[in-house]
Amino acid sequence: MALNKEISEKRRRQCAKLIEISKDIVRQALDRFKPEELGVTWTGGKDSGLTLWIIRQVCLEKGISLPKTMIIGEGDEFEEIDQFVEKIKKEWNVPLEICRNEDVLKAAHYTLNALVNVEELNERNRAELKRIGFDEEEFPFEAESYAGNHLMKTVVFNEFLERNKIKGIFQGLRWDEHPARFNDEYFEKKEGGYLVPEHTRIRPILHFTEKDLWDAYAAFKIPYCGLYERGYRSLGAKTTSQIAVEGVPAWEQDLENTEERAGRRQDKEKAMERMRKLGYM
Amino acid sequence: MEVMSAGTERGIPGIVEMPLAVERLSNGNTLIADAGDEAGFGSEIVEVDPMGNIVWNYNEGLRFAHSGRRLRSGNTLITDTTNNRLIEVTPDKKIVVNSDDWGGGTGRLSDGSHLHYPNEAFEMEDGTFLVTDRNNDRCLQVDRKGDVIWSFGGKELHHPHHANPLPNGNILVSDSDGNRVIEVNRNKEIVWSYGDGSIETLWWPRSAVRLPNGNTLITDSKNHRLLDVTLQGKVVWKFQTEHVDKFYISHATEQGTFLISSTDGHHQVIEIDRARNYVWTFRNYRRPFPLYSHLTNGFFKNRAEKGEPEHWIFATRLSEGGGKLLWDEQNRPRPCPGIELDREGALFLQQAIAFEPGALYRVGAEIKTEGVEGSACLQMDFFDAYGGSMFQDITKTPWGEILSGTNNWTTDSFEFRVPPQATYGELRLFLNNKGRAFIKNVMLNRI
Numbered sequence: 001m002a003l004n005k006e007i008s009e010k011r012r013r014q015c016a017k018l019i020e021i022s023k024d025i026v027r028q029a030l031d032r033f034k035p036e037e038l039g040v041t042w043t044g045g046k047d048s049g050l051t052l053w054i055i056r057q058v059c060l061e062k063g064i065s066l067p068k069t070m071i072i073g074e075g076d077e078f079e080e081i082d083q084f085v086e087k088i089k090k091e092w093n094v095p096l097e098i099c100r101n102e103d104v105l106k107a108a109h110y111t112l113n114a115l116v117n118v119e120e121l122n123e124r125n126r127a128e129l130k131r132i133g134f135d136e137e138e139f140p141f142e143a144e145s146y147a148g149n150h151l152m153k154t155v156v157f158n159e160f161l162e163r164n165k166i167k168g169i170f171q172g173l174r175w176d177e178h179p180a181r182f183n184d185e186y187f188e189k190k191e192g193g194y195l196v197p198e199h200t201r202i203r204p205i206l207h208f209t210e211k212d213l214w215d216a217y218a219a220f221k222i223p224y225c226g227l228y229e230r231g232y233r234s235l236g237a238k239t240t241s242q243i244a245v246e247g248v249p250a251w252e253q254d255l256e257n258t259e260e261r262a263g264r265r266q267d268k269e270k271a272m273e274r275m276r277k278l279g280y281m
Numbered sequence: 282m283e284v285m286s287a288g289t290e291r292g293i294p295g296i297v298e299m300p301l302a303v304e305r306l307s308n309g310n311t312l313i314a315d316a317g318d319e320a321g322f323g324s325e326i327v328e329v330d331p332m333g334n335i336v337w338n339y340n341e342g343l344r345f346a347h348s349g350r351r352l353r354s355g356n357t358l359i360t361d362t363t364n365n366r367l368i369e370v371t372p373d374k375k376i377v378v379n380s381d382d383w384g385g386g387t388g389r390l391s392d393g394s395h396l397h398y399p400n401e402a403f404e405m406e407d408g409t410f411l412v413t414d415r416n417n418d419r420c421l422q423v424d425r426k427g428d429v430i431w432s433f434g435g436k437e438l439h440h441p442h443h444a445n446p447l448p449n450g451n452i453l454v455s456d457s458d459g460n461r462v463i464e465v466n467r468n469k470e471i472v473w474s475y476g477d478g479s480i481e482t483l484w485w486p487r488s489a490v491r492l493p494n495g496n497t498l499i500t501d502s503k504n505h506r507l508l509d510v511t512l513q514g515k516v517v518w519k520f521q522t523e524h525v526d527k528f529y530i531s532h533a534t535e536q537g538t539f540l541i542s543s544t545d546g547h548h549q550v551i552e553i554d555r556a557r558n559y560v561w562t563f564r565n566y567r568r569p570f571p572l573y574s575h576l577t578n579g580f581f582k583n584r585a586e587k588g589e590p591e592h593w594i595f596a597t598r599l600s601e602g603g604g605k606l607l608w609d610e611q612n613r614p615r616p617c618p619g620i621e622l623d624r625e626g627a628l629f630l631q632q633a634i635a636f637e638p639g640a641l642y643r644v645g646a647e648i649k650t651e652g653v654e655g656s657a658c659l660q661m662d663f664f665d666a667y668g669g670s671m672f673q674d675i676t677k678t679p680w681g682e683i684l685s686g687t688n689n690w691t692t693d694s695f696e697f698r699v700p701p702q703a704t705y706g707e708l709r710l711f712l713n714n715k716g717r718a719f720i721k722n723v724m725l726n727r728i
Contacts, residue, residue, distance in 0.1 A: 132726040135580035136614065146645035146694050146724045154728065180641065180679065180696035271656040271683045274713060275675045276480070276503075277458055 005218040005251060015216040019054060022204040025186050026058040029168050029202045038067035038202075039166040041157070042096075044081035044225055045235045046250070047172035049088075050213055051205050053222050055170060056092055066094055067170070070160045073100040074143035074152045076112055076237040084225040091223075097164075099156045101125070108141030112239065116141050128155050128195060144240045161197045168200045176209045177260055210260055214251035234260055283574040285635050289567040292322035295335040296565055299598075300542035300550050302348035302401065302443075305534045310336060311563065312357070313542065313550055314349045318569050319596040319629075321345070326359055329563050339370050345598060347400035348443075348530075358410065360399040363602045367402055367412060369425075383427030390421075391428040398601060401443045411452065413444040416601075416625075420444035420454050433469050443488040443530060453497070455486045462489040462499050475499065475510050483508075488530040498539065500531045503674055505546075507531055507539060520557055526669060547667040566668065570594055572633045572705050579646075579723035581617050584608075590618050593632050596709075601626035609649075609719050619649075619719035620712050630720065631709040636663070636699040637727065644708060645694030646723040648684060655714025656683045659693050663703035671700040680711075684718070696728065 007015070029038060040055060042048045052069065059066050071085060089096050103122045108114040115138045118129060134147050142148045161169060175181050184206055192198030208216070210233075217224055227235060228250040231243040245253050289296075299316040306312055310330050317324035325340030326349030339349070344363035352358055352369070356377065359368050366388065369378035380396055381388045388395050397416035405411055405422060409430055413420045419434025420441060434441065439458035447453055451466045460483045461476030475497065476483035484503035491497055492509070496517065499508045505528060506521035520539070527546040531539050538554050538561075548566035551559055573592065583591035589606055597604045600622055607619040622628045636642065650657045660680040663671040672678045679697035699706065710720045 133576045133579045133724045134722075135582065136722070145692055146643075146722070149694070150724075150726070178696065180698055183698055271685070272676045274655055277485075 003214070003218040003221070003224065003251065005214070007215055007219040011215055012219045015212065015219045018208055018212055019057075019216060019220070021207060022051075022054045023058050025202065025204040026055050026170075028187075029170070029204075030058070030062065030064075032200075033168040035064050035067060037165065037167040038170070039160065039164060039168070040067050040069040040170045041172070042069050042071045042085070042094075043172075043235070044071065044078075044085045045172075046213060046217070046224055046228060047174060047177070047205065049172070049224055050208070050216065050222060051170055051172035052088075052092075052094070053220075054204055066092065068164050068166070069094050069096050070099050070157070071096060072153055072156050073098050074237055075100070075105050075108070075110060075141070076143050076239055078225075078227060078235065078238045078241075080227050081225055081235065084223075088223060097160065099160050101152050101156050104141070104151050111141065113140045113142060115139070124195070125151055125155065131195060142239075143237045155195075158196055161199050166199060168202050170202045170204065172205055173203045174208050174210070174213070175206050181206075210255045211251075214255075218251070283577075284571045285574040286568075286572040288570040288572070291318055291320060291569045292340075293567070294323075294325060294338055294340055295327060296323060296567055297327060297550075297563070298323050298548060298566060298569070299544050300529070300548070301346075301544060302350070302530045303540045303542045303550050304350065304532045305540055306351055311540065311550065312349055312351055313563070314346050314359070316345045316347060316362075316544075317343075317598065319598045319631075320569075320594055321363075321597045322569070326357060331561070333563055333565070337372065339374055341374070344602070348402060350403055352404045358402050358404060360402050360412070362398055362400055362415075365396050365398065365602070367396060367399060367410065378425050380427060389427070390423060392432075401445070403445050405446055411444055411446055413441050413454065415440050415442065420452060431467065433465050437463070437465075437471070442486075445490065447491050453489050453491055455489050455499075457485050457487055457502075460484060460486065462486050462497065473497075473512065475514055480504070487528070490531065490533050492533055498531055498533055500528045500541070502528050507541065518555065520553060523669075543669075546669040549667075564667075568668065570633055572635055574635055576632065576634055576708065576723060576725040579725065580615075581721060581723075582615065590630070593618075593630055595620070596629040596631055599627040599629075600624075604628040606630070607717065607719075612719075612721065617719055617721035619717055620710065621717040622712055623715055625714055627711065627713040629709045629711055631707050633705050633707050634725070636703060636706045638699050638703050639701045641696060641698050641728050642725060643694060643696050643728050644681075644723075644725045645692065646681075646710075647690045647692050647721050648682075648688075648710070649690045649719040650684045650686065650688045651717040651719075652687055653685050653712065653714070653716030653718060655712070655716065656685050657710070657712045657716065657718035658683045659695070659720075660709045660711045661697050661706055662709065663700050663706045665702050666704045671703050685716075690721075694724075 107116045107120045117138050139147050143152045188201045231245045233244040233250045297315045298318040300313045301316050302314040304312050310328050313327050315325050324343040324346045328337040330336050347362045348360045350358045367380040400415050401413040403411045409424045418438045421432035422430040438456050442455045442457050444454035451464050453464050460478050463471050464473035483501050487502040488500040497510045505526050509518035526543045529542040529544045531541045538552050540552050542550050549564035552561035577592045581590045585591045589595045595606045603624040605621045608616045610616045620628045658680045662678045681693040681695040712718045
């Protein structure tokens with residue numbers, strides 16, 4: 001599926017420039033690490049999709065195959081994403097590893113919201129729960145809960161690095177997607193520590209805004225998952241992702257003045273105004 | 282649980298946690314109104330000599346006292362802000378005027394009203410008092426028996442501070458929420474003003490004094506600066522520091538220097554000259570709360586003796602006299618704490634934790650609200666080595682979902698990066714205005 005949107009020649013050149021910056025980050029990564037020491041995180045969503053496409057361009061240019069790519073199976077996936085991932089995997093010959101926390105899935109009987117008994121988990125998962133301060137005997141299996149998110153994503157990510165001896169891992173993060181990301185760097189070295197292997201996070205598309213990203217998709221006919229056409233702007237787990245504007249493709253929404261991640265941020269400006277008026281703060 | 286750095290006892294007399302009003306006395310000493318710590322302890326008026334010795338203090342029953350002014354008689358006039366009263370005490374600490382006694386012991390003034398969050402009081406030439414009555418949006422002149430002689434406010438003032446009499450008989454008052462400073466004559470006409478209401482010009486000005494040359498020195502509090510403004514409204518001099526200083530009251534000394542209280546920013550009083558040199562500072566702050574190496578008791582399994590969750594601080598300093606800590610005893614698998622406010626202001630349940638500067642973390646909790654008229658959220662703040670917040674203002678701090686109204690248990694988590702200069706952070710459940718907010722299952726880890 002290719003995005004059908006008119007892109008001017010000027011805009012195309014701007015997008016090409018943004019992609020060139022990203023490709024240069026990928027080239028630098030290949031200078032620093034051996035191809036087999038690199039990994040890619042993919043979700044089937046728009047950010048990691050663009051990242052993977054850019055990495056592929058550089059790999060084609062250098063005549064090497066794509067680095068080992070991980071996708072996290074949370075047990076709550078959209079079928080549309082699964083199908084899209086399967087299709088791209090074949091077309092691009094992606095060395096894909098579907099990574100799941102089988103131990104947790106088993107304890108939850110592969111059922112959303114089932115109670116997971118902490119005692120039934122393996123030692124590593126118990127240690128991970130302790131690390132985040134989790135202090136109960138059980139929790140409902142839900143990928144987006146704090147504990148669920150940690151076990152199903154962070155732990156699986158670290159295990160992928162360990163298992164494949166990955167030293168540099170590509171991520172599809174962008175500066176404008178979340179305030180906490182404003183100061184992220186293209187290369188960030190993570191010191192190894194308890195339960196965390198030493199690695200470098202590589203973020204080639206940090207400088208893309210949401211609008212840049214969609215324009216690049218349109219200008220270069222980059223494939224994407226059809227859910228974005230139905231109004232989703234941000235894709236996560238199936239039960240917690242919400243359509244932002246029904247029937248309006250993501251790229252036609254008001255990307256600059258509304259929140260990319262749907263949430264319950266009620267009347268944020270009003271709350272800000274109230275807080276600005278709080279004395280002594 | 283690991284206490285990385287223990288705090289001191291709370292409310293130690295003589296320790297200045299949050300300096301507000303300051304003045305240089307004729308004997309060369311400095312009188313400081315200390316509003317106390319975040320949990321509501323330690324408010325007092327202290328007199329400090331040039332060497333930094335505490336030579337006098339008054340701390341009986343004060344709550345968030347904003348001002349202490351030395352009278353011609355040698356007594357001290359105090360606005361006991363959260364207690365909604367005005368008292369005059371002698372050097373040997375006897376109360377000779379107490380606004381609680383007015384109106385036959387009701388505390389009412391002759392116009393039937395009651396002081397509400399007063400933050401400043403000066404003695405006028407004739408021995409009456411000029412009081413800034415913040416939450417009644419007015420300033421008023423009263424005698425020692427509570428008879429109102431003159432008042433100004435209503436529509437013209439919005440949470441004012443620091444009304445002070447000028448030699449020409451007019452009053453200079455900081456219209457703090459109106460983001461302006463005004464001079465008013467006895468006929469209640471505004472004869473001079475500065476500030477167009479925008480926060481770029483003045484943001485929550487909290488004091489203004491007229492200088493001998495006719496200019497006005499304004500403490501532009503949330504912009505962390507002092508401005509010297511001519512009668513024509515031209516800024517001819519300014520003093521501005523890093524964002525961590527929140528200036529409160531400035532005082533122009535006879536020597537031409539300026540005394541500034543840097544409230545809870547750096548917990549200090551500084552004296553600067555026109556060349557912006559620090560010519561004197563006073564700081565004896567000792568952190569009264571412990572610092573943990575990691576989040577502790579995030580699942581609220583333990584309660585401390587007084588009923589608050591162990592290792593958490595119930596911070597009431599800004600709750601304007603209201604604020605309750607609650608437990609939802611019905612919650613399963615165990616009760617969880619909540620905070621309730623029945624008025625304006627802010628309330629916190631918080632813990633101070635050491636963080637790795639520059640590192641990225643994730644924090645999460647479940648929050649439930651009931652009838653919140655303002656907002657409730659999970660929030661982080663970070664502090665430098667002097668205890669000053671690293672952020673320009675509260676709206677710049679990392680926070681999660683902002684909840685208002687009634688919400689059933691909501692999972693909230695967000696990522697944040699620790700500012701490079703931070704030495705510790707505070708994780709808080711924040712509530713402002715009326716309502717209740719409950720919290721459980723707080724988790725935190727570096728990512």
